[in-house]
Every structure is written in structure tokens, then in C-alpha cells.
Amino acid sequence: MSMLPFTRPTLGEEELQSVREVLESGWITTGPKAKALEEAIAAYVGGGVQARVFNSATSALEACLFAAGVGPGDEVIVPAMSFVATANVVVRVGARPVFVDVDLNSRNIRADRVGKAINSRTRAIMPVHFAGLAADLDPLYALAGQHGLLVIEDAAQAIGTEHAGHKVGANGNPVCFSFHPNKNMTTIEGGAVTATDPAFLQRLERIRFHGIERDADGNMDVKAWGGKMNLPDVNSAIGLIQLSKLDGFNARRRELASRYLQRLANVPHLVLPADGPGHSWHMFCVCVDLNATGLTRPQIQARLEKQGVGTGTHYPAMTLFSLYRDLGNAPGDFPVAERIGRETLTLPLFPTMTEADVDHVCDALQQSISSEAA
Ligand SMILES: Cc1ncc(COP(=O)(O)O)c(C=O)c1O
Structure with missing residues (x-):
């Protein structure tokens, strides 16, 4: 695959x-x-x-x-x-x-x-x-x-x-x-x-x-x-050369992101990224309610990988890195950043993807976060 x-x-x-x-x-x-x-x-x-x-x-x-x-x-x-x-x-x-x-x-x-x-x-x-x-x-x-x-x-x-x-x-x-x-x-x-x-x-x-x-x-x-x-x-x-192609790239990214938003709208346990006018969709990052799925993020990522879907984690809360803890920040200080850091999953998004690719990622994600998945 x-x-x-x-x-x-x-x-x-x-x-x-x-x-x-x-x-x-x-x-x-x-x-x-x-x-x-x-x-x-x-x-x-x-x-x-x-x-x-x-x-x-x-x-x-x-x-x-x-x-x-x-x-x-x-x-x-x-x-x-x-x-x-x-x-x-x-x-x-x-x-x-x-x-x-x-x-x-x-x-x-x-x-x-x-x-x-x-x-x-x-x-x-x-x-x-x-x-x-x-x-x-x-x-x-x-x-x-x-x-x-x-x-x-x-x-x-x-x-x-x-x-x-x-x-x-x-x-x-x-x-x-x-x-x-x-x-x-x-x-x-x-x-x-x-x-x-x-x-x-x-x-x-x-x-x-x-x-x-x-x-x-x-x-x-x-x-x-x-x-x-x-x-x-x-x-x-x-x-x-890239700059001359940028508006085309970004238009394609918006199309693919819209499809993700539509396809994932009713999938439980996800927090989808906000859309907005002028969004250039550099990444498509969802948060997964791990407690509700009973799974860890690495387990979900491994299941996705088995189905040919690579993911990223953008980003951990910076405040939890040792350097920034040493500057006086502590777990619990920035609950939303920390939650995103724990739950975020970046799904594939780049201009040469097809609609079928987006559909495949959405199906694979839905299966991977359901506890019955193999
Ligand atoms: C928000 C943000 N700031 C700064 C940087 C640093 O960019 P560069 O890799 O070009 O130094 C990045 C790169 O990922 C970024 O995402």
C-alpha cells in the first residue's frame, strides 16, 4: 500500500x-x-x-x-x-x-x-x-x-x-x-x-x-x-517559481480542507479546526478526545499508518518543554494548549492530493478511533 x-x-x-x-x-x-x-x-x-x-x-x-x-x-x-x-x-x-x-x-x-x-x-x-x-x-x-x-x-x-x-x-x-x-x-x-x-x-x-x-x-x-x-x-x-504557483496551491488546499470539514463533521470524538475567510490551510489538525476513544494517540497513529495514512502532531504546548518549565511555567497553566498538545493529529494535506485521498483518510480515521478497529 x-x-x-x-x-x-x-x-x-x-x-x-x-x-x-x-x-x-x-x-x-x-x-x-x-x-x-x-x-x-x-x-x-x-x-x-x-x-x-x-x-x-x-x-x-x-x-x-x-x-x-x-x-x-x-x-x-x-x-x-x-x-x-x-x-x-x-x-x-x-x-x-x-x-x-x-x-x-x-x-x-x-x-x-x-x-x-x-x-x-x-x-x-x-x-x-x-x-x-x-x-x-x-x-x-x-x-x-x-x-x-x-x-x-x-x-x-x-x-x-x-x-x-x-x-x-x-x-x-x-x-x-x-x-x-x-x-x-x-x-x-x-x-x-x-x-x-x-x-x-x-x-x-x-x-x-x-x-x-x-x-x-x-x-x-x-x-x-x-x-x-x-x-x-x-x-x-x-x-x-513557487510563489508564482502559490495561489493555485492555496486554492487546492482550501478545496481539500473543505472536503475534510464536510466529511468529518459528524464523526464523534473530534474537534475540527476552525475555518475562516482567507485561510490558507497550511495544515489540517484535528483534536481527538482520547478518553472517549479509550485509545492512546500512538495507537491511533499506528492504526492509521497500517492503512497508509501518515500523521503529524502539531504541536506540544511549548510551556511543557524543560526550557520553558525552568522559566516558571507548569502543567495546568495553559489548559487548552496542553490539551491540543495531547490530542492533536495532523492529517495529510498537500495540493497534489485527490478527493479520493481525503475520503480514504476520513474513512481510516473514523475506523481507527473506534474501539472495535483491529
Ligand atoms: C509558527 C512557526 N514559527 C517559526 C517557524 C520556523 O520556521 P523556519 O523553519 O523557516 O525557521 C515555524 C516552522 O515550522 C513555525 O511553524
């Missing part, structure tokens, strides 16, 4: 050809293709923003925090459930991540709980657009405005997502995207920031490449630390 993985990148002849062109061009690291990708991302996102590409979203987020001057003594508010990079980047710049619980259906940060987490040390709020569904941005920006905080959006999972009729990233605040192979478009590894403030963008460029600045004559100076976070042209060339 062939195995359906939970995700698979969609790469074709055009990507291969673009890589060949760069490899044969004599310039394979950051150069004209990276610049072209920045222009294409800015045009795609809209709103008159500029884009800067990075070698990962992790680098992009770190660079934004450094560029904003977030550091020791500062706090940054993050959701309790996300990929661990969301909290790790805060630790990386010497600041403290302060967690807020997420909503069970949207899996996004509870905007109504963020106010309580703000104090005199808070510098920024970092919402995540989980699985491609935009976070509840309006109240978050309102709070940020009231308290003089920066918002850095972790849109690692949300290239092509829309919020209030605009692409995520179009609002001019720093917004970070990932192009890791699991994401809706890929550069193999890679990321980008969109923003509008020219001084901020200039700081990002310097942080991205050794702190180097040059005067009009090309003389080099380094006034502040910078790292090595640039995206090579080989990756950028792949990104340019």
Missing part, C-alpha cells in the same frame, strides 16, 4: 530548470534571484511593503527582534502552543517569552487574555497564524497601540493567508514567513520579513549579513553585530 504522508512539497520541472540556470550562471549565493524574490514577495503581499529574504523564518524572527532592540529585561508575549521557534527566538535575543493560552478551535492566541499578560517589561506581542488561519489581529494591534508595544507577526505558516481582505504581511508591521519544505511554498529552507519602515529594513539587512554597511565609495564598516542569515540564489530561484 502506498503511504500518504501528512505533507509533501509540490515541485516541478520549472523549479529544476531554475536551479540549473542558477548553478550554471556562476553566481549561486545571494544575488539577483534573492533580490527578485524580495520584489516578487512584496508585490504579492501588497500594501506597499518591502520584503527581505532570510535563510529561515527563525532567522527572520530573530533579526526582527534584534532590529527592534528587544533584549535582556524585556518580555515578549507569545501563544502557548506553536512550533517551538516562536518562543526560542525570544530566548535567543535574551528576552523572556510570556505565554498566553490559545483557543481550542482556531488554535490561535486568545486575544482577550493578552491584556493580563502585559506589564512594564512587555516590549512586543508575537501572534502566530496557526496552520494558515489569521490570528485575531484587531484587538492585538489595539492593545499594542494602547501600551506602546511592537507587534511582530509569526506568519511562518501563513504565506497567502488573508486578514480583513488583505494579505497577511500587507499592514507594514514586521511579519515573518517561512519557506521550509512543509510550508505552502518552499525555498527548501528560507524565510522573509515584510515591513515598511526604511530604518528597520536597513537594520534587518545589516543583522542579516555580519553587520556590514558600506558608504557611497563601497568602504566597509561594522558598527553593530550582525549574523549570517542570507538566502542563496539557488533557493531564491525555487522560491520565485
Whole structure:
């Protein structure tokens, strides 16, 4: 039986050809293709923003925090459930991540709980657009405005997502995207920031490449630390092709997700992910009421695997990792994030799947969570 993985990148002849062109061009690291990708991302996102590409979203987020001057003594508010990079980047710049619980259906940060987490040390709020569904941005920006905080959006999972009729990233605040192979478009590894403030963008460029600045004559100076976070042209060339296909990929993801939602609507013991306008459906994650099924998640995953269905677990509550327990978080502090961490199961979703594949996953899931299954 062939195995359906939970995700698979969609790469074709055009990507291969673009890589060949760069490899044969004599310039394979950051150069004209990276610049072209920045222009294409800015045009795609809209709103008159500029884009800067990075070698990962992790680098992009770190660079934004450094560029904003977030550091020791500062706090940054993050959701309790996300990929661990969301909290790790805060630790990386010497600041403290302060967690807020997420909503069970949207899996996004509870905007109504963020106010309580703000104090005199808070510098920024970092919402995540989980699985491609935009976070509840309006109240978050309102709070940020009231308290003089920066918002850095972790849109690692949300290239092509829309919020209030605009692409995520179009609002001019720093917004970070990932192009890791699991994401809706890929550069193999890679990321980008969109923003509008020219001084901020200039700081990002310097942080991205050794702190180097040059005067009009090309003389080099380094006034502040910078790292090595640039995206090579080989990756950028792949990104340019992927970006041109992104709306098609996302439309297909939405079709497949709608079918999942329809087919699973009446299956007992599941909490389905919330839908919403502008959702780009990076992943399709259900929560399974394990108590009701009398099964463990690994048992369910093994049953699914036997039927050719691969699954993922996105994500454990970050607050239960040793690093974040050592910062004072304890089991029970973030009950919804912890529940998602225990119960979540990511089902296959990628653009080349067929309707029959979705139906097969739904049938296999229904069987696998029933106690009679073999
Ligand atoms: C929410 C979130 N933030 C950050 C990252 C980090 O992205 P990258 O792998 O490009 O560094 C990811 C990657 O999965 C993510 O899902």
C-alpha cells in the first residue's frame, strides 16, 4: 500500500530548470534571484511593503527582534502552543517569552487574555497564524497601540493567508514567513520579513549579513553585530517559481480542507479546526478526545499508518518543554494548549492530493478511533 504522508512539497520541472540556470550562471549565493524574490514577495503581499529574504523564518524572527532592540529585561508575549521557534527566538535575543493560552478551535492566541499578560517589561506581542488561519489581529494591534508595544507577526505558516481582505504581511508591521519544505511554498529552507519602515529594513539587512554597511565609495564598516542569515540564489530561484504557483496551491488546499470539514463533521470524538475567510490551510489538525476513544494517540497513529495514512502532531504546548518549565511555567497553566498538545493529529494535506485521498483518510480515521478497529 502506498503511504500518504501528512505533507509533501509540490515541485516541478520549472523549479529544476531554475536551479540549473542558477548553478550554471556562476553566481549561486545571494544575488539577483534573492533580490527578485524580495520584489516578487512584496508585490504579492501588497500594501506597499518591502520584503527581505532570510535563510529561515527563525532567522527572520530573530533579526526582527534584534532590529527592534528587544533584549535582556524585556518580555515578549507569545501563544502557548506553536512550533517551538516562536518562543526560542525570544530566548535567543535574551528576552523572556510570556505565554498566553490559545483557543481550542482556531488554535490561535486568545486575544482577550493578552491584556493580563502585559506589564512594564512587555516590549512586543508575537501572534502566530496557526496552520494558515489569521490570528485575531484587531484587538492585538489595539492593545499594542494602547501600551506602546511592537507587534511582530509569526506568519511562518501563513504565506497567502488573508486578514480583513488583505494579505497577511500587507499592514507594514514586521511579519515573518517561512519557506521550509512543509510550508505552502518552499525555498527548501528560507524565510522573509515584510515591513515598511526604511530604518528597520536597513537594520534587518545589516543583522542579516555580519553587520556590514558600506558608504557611497563601497568602504566597509561594522558598527553593530550582525549574523549570517542570507538566502542563496539557488533557493531564491525555487522560491520565485513557487510563489508564482502559490495561489493555485492555496486554492487546492482550501478545496481539500473543505472536503475534510464536510466529511468529518459528524464523526464523534473530534474537534475540527476552525475555518475562516482567507485561510490558507497550511495544515489540517484535528483534536481527538482520547478518553472517549479509550485509545492512546500512538495507537491511533499506528492504526492509521497500517492503512497508509501518515500523521503529524502539531504541536506540544511549548510551556511543557524543560526550557520553558525552568522559566516558571507548569502543567495546568495553559489548559487548552496542553490539551491540543495531547490530542492533536495532523492529517495529510498537500495540493497534489485527490478527493479520493481525503475520503480514504476520513474513512481510516473514523475506523481507527473506534474501539472495535483491529
Ligand atoms: C509558527 C512557526 N514559527 C517559526 C517557524 C520556523 O520556521 P523556519 O523553519 O523557516 O525557521 C515555524 C516552522 O515550522 C513555525 O511553524
